[in-house]
Amino acid sequence: MNDSQSVLLVIGSGLKLYREYLVRSAAARAHAAGHRLVLINNLQPTWQHEYFDEITVVNVFDHDLLGRTARGIASRYTVVGILCWDEPLVMPAAELAAEFGVPGLSIPGVRGCRDKYSARTRLTAGGLLQPGFAMAADLSEARSAAERIGYPVVVKPRALGASMGVVLARDERELVEAFQVASDASLVGDEPFRGGAIVEEYAVGPEISIDSALHKGECLPMFIARKRTGSHPYFEETGHVVHAHDPLLKDRELLDTLAEAHRVLGIEDGITHAEVRLTERGPLIIEINGRVGGDLIPFLGMIATGIDPGEVMVDVALGQRPDTARLRAGVVGIRFGYPDHDCLVRAVHVPEDAPGLVTVSAMVAPGTTLRLPPGGYIARHSFVVCQADDVTTCEERLTTASAMIVVDADEIARKSPGSVLEMPTGLLDVDAS
Missing domain, CATH: 3.40.50.20 (Rossmann fold)
Structure with a gap:
């Protein structure tokens, strides 16, 4: 040492x-x-x-x-x-x-990352494209906000990650349950942001994420990931694909929007993970997180591009401008395995080999309970990572490898509405010895 x-x-x-x-x-x-x-x-x-x-x-x-x-x-x-x-x-x-x-993201910058309501307010004031939104302390305020904004709306906790508690409501009837789910989910987060929910306009379009390095306010995009979601009306993230030379990396409107959002939020030095909707009106910043991406997205990016996110993190932490030049030109993706219903897992069997397989892993131990939204989130039993020379082949390989995973599990009853949210398996900082 x-x-x-x-x-x-x-x-x-x-x-x-x-x-x-x-x-x-x-x-x-x-x-x-x-x-x-x-x-x-x-x-x-x-x-x-x-x-x-x-x-x-x-x-x-x-x-x-x-x-x-x-x-x-x-x-x-x-x-x-x-x-x-x-x-x-x-x-x-x-x-x-x-x-x-x-060096650091700056305290105002991190507040803009952690507090989704603050971020919406500041980005809107800064002139960036944003959805209509409102903070609702109770169902009555949520109804008023949704009527003003117009259905469908997205209801979400103020300061949680991983799409926990985020629900799409297409009408007033669905809003009642969506508000309850989002407000209840907020109770597992930081105390200042517990209770209530944000109600906002549903932005239509493909969703991507961008991991960037920030050096003295300069925004240096590293990886763009194309996102897959499931579990409608929830927004569980089921997979991502990173292309080293994604054409969006040369999209001037997207890059300018990303840089301006960081400037408006006061983010200066560090690593961020931005989530963006590509709408007909242009790129819309859903949120910016003050950390490197989850779901192994930076790992995918490292394999696809040759940019090492661990090295970049150290460089920006030391106040040095990192080298984000792409050294490779691959496509790498990840696909997460979810159960069809709430279950008690007995065993997860993963393949040892498959076309383009980079790595594969079970994510839960025997005896783990997996609960789908709204009783739980990120109920993943496994993942596969595959690489290829093009996106279509990479997606095909992910599908093939995922189909080779065998899960032995017993179905269990869903939690009743209003039950305490179970923290998602894999999110807690717990490691086997």
Whole structure:
């Protein structure tokens, strides 16, 4: 490990299955630059020992405790940068970056990322294309907002990720349930954003995501992912495909909109994951997240383009302009396996080989309960990642590999309306030893 007295501080490692590739690259980059890599984590480390020079375990969701722990580390080392890719922790990470005087997204920028209502308000005021929207504290306000905006509407929590609690309502009858689902889902999020829901115009068009690096306000797009969704009227993300030379990477209107949205929100240095609808009126920013993308999208991008997101994260955290030149020209996609109904999983069997298969994995252990919306979210039992030279072949390979997965599970009763939302399998920071 590294004996340097300068450190890059990482707030939360995330799951091995989803984030080890980032940690591996970030550790190599940090150590090559002569810095230690220090982790503050929520649970006892297992696989993390290989990459970090020092690990402290505290309840990172107690932000006061997290701050005191980080200051203790700063009293022993010189903190030269902060990394965080865990959605609930990006705000305290930004506050610590500001306190320590190191590059970061900026506190106003992260507020715009975490608070969807604030983002809508600021982007609208900034002149960017946005849907009609309103914050509703109760069903009565939601009804009034929907009547003013016009059906169909999307109802969503104010500050959750992964499309949790997001519901499409086509009329007043569907709005009643949609508001309840969104408001109930908000209760598992940060306390300031619990209760109520945002009601907004449904933007029609394909949805994409863009992972970008920000350096001193300059927006450098890295990966564009074409998104697949399912579980209507919910918006479960079932897969993504990244093309290294997606033509949208040369779409001036899209790139200018993306850059302007970051400027309006005050996002300066770091990594963001933007979700965009390609509407008839032009690109519409759905949201910008103050972290690298989930669902292994940066992993797909790395294989497709050769851009290493872990290295880029370290560079921007150190205040250096990253190299985002594409070194490859491939197409890589991921497809997630969902059950047809709420179930108790006995076993998941994945194929060892398939055309273009990059990696495949079960995502749950025997005995896991998977619940579909609205009783639960991200009820994934497996994923496959495949690559090809073109999008059509990549999609065909994903379909073939997905069909080879065998799930042994028992159907269980759906949760009754108003039941406590179960946190999604795979989202919690839990790793096997």
